[in-house]
Amino acid sequence: MRQAGRYLPEYRAIRAGTDFLTLCKTPALAAEVTVQPVDILGVDAAIVFADILLVPEAMGSNLRFVKGDGPVFDPPIRSTTDAASLIRPDVERSLGYVFETIAEVRRVLDGRVPVIGFAGTPWTVAAYVVEGGTSKHYPSLLGWSHSDPAGLAGVLEKIADTSRDYLLGQIDAGAQALQVFDTWGGLLDAERFRAIALPALLRMIDGLRDKVPLIYYGQGTNHLLPILRELPIDVLSVDWRVPLDQVRQAVGPDIALQGNLDPTALLAPPAQIDRAVAKVVEAGRGGAHVVNLGHGILPMTPVEHARAFIDGAKRHGVQASA
Ligand code: CP3
Secondary structure: OOOOOOOOHHHHHHHOOOOHHHHHOOHHHHHHHHHHHHHHHOOOOEEOOOOOOHHHHHOOOOEEEEOOOEEEEOOOOOOHHHHOOOOOOOHHHHHHHHHHHHHHHHHHHOOOOOEEEEEEOHHHHHHHHHHOEOOOOOHHHHHHHHHOHHHHHHHHHHHHHHHHHHHHHHHHHOOOEEEEEEOOHHHOOHHHHHHHHHHHHHHHHOOHHHOOOEEEEEOOOHHHHHHHOOOOOOEEEEOOOOOHHHHHHHHOOOOEEEEEEOHHHHHOOHHHHHHHHHHHHHHOOOOOEEEEEOOOOOOOOOHHHHHHHHHHHHHHHHHHHO
8 A cells, every 4th residue: 555655755756757657557667666665664575566546447447647636537437328338358458567567576576575466346446436536425436326236236347357357467477465455345334335345346356365365455344344254365454443453353363464553653753653563563463463554654754754664563573473
């Protein structure tokens, strides 16, 4: 989640001459920014530099990133008639640049750390495509989910099928783990998550964990933990709103947890960050735990603070497992 990104001067230097989508689509540059946090901060894994919204773009939706507003889909997809324009692309042809980036990152890293591939969940990708961009309440998406759930399910299925092709392509290209981002899964109550978001999610990830470890990230999904614990995944990544010991109680011992420091905690002085990391590590002691933030790092985060987080995670984490 923005492991590579605007908080790094080395990233901003490359971004100064290249817009975000072009950067994603230029494997040599995308590989370079993917590796930056490994070299600069010493993180234990690289996540390929791309975006969850490249999938709907490949399906025919018109995507642009507008400074200040973030992603914009113009026109949005708001009906089954609109959705007829969404195709199932040949992912080698339309998203092959991501596969090339992964292969290049594997070559550059030469085994130093593993490479993680990713995609959005169908529900979360649909949130942007249907709304036409980011939104506070996603009224178009949620309205459609109430008025015509079967029609929306058709869109989610289409996104699931292309995303699945795409994730399999990432594995073929060398991704050693996959993460699926469900940033907006928490908009749904448990009953509606089960009915609307879950079938397409399961369709997308079916069998993937037999090939590589699979991580699911949910934001604001604590009310969904009884459902999420049943997912065919290896790691459950959560936001910061509930401490990991409580998450552990809800999901049982068999699943690894990932997270969950509040990204705004990195705006405090390094000594305070260190204490915050120690607390997260302590809360995660009840089982396997991948220390991480609970959401994307903020662009204004000082690099030294990101470093305090990584160093603290390594020090306290080793103590926890010793
Ligand atoms: O972590 C990494 O380094 C890998 C790359 C990565 C990006 N986006 C690059 C990016 C990953 C894993 C994502 C996931 C992503 N993208 C999610 C799921 C995780 C989350 O944050 O909830 C979502 C919802 C998106 C969609 C998206 N992309 C939005 C809403 C925005 C605009 C908001 C913003 O911060 O500007 C983006 C842009 C984006 N994706 C940036 C990066 C580095 C910022 C681009 C820039 O201006 O340089």
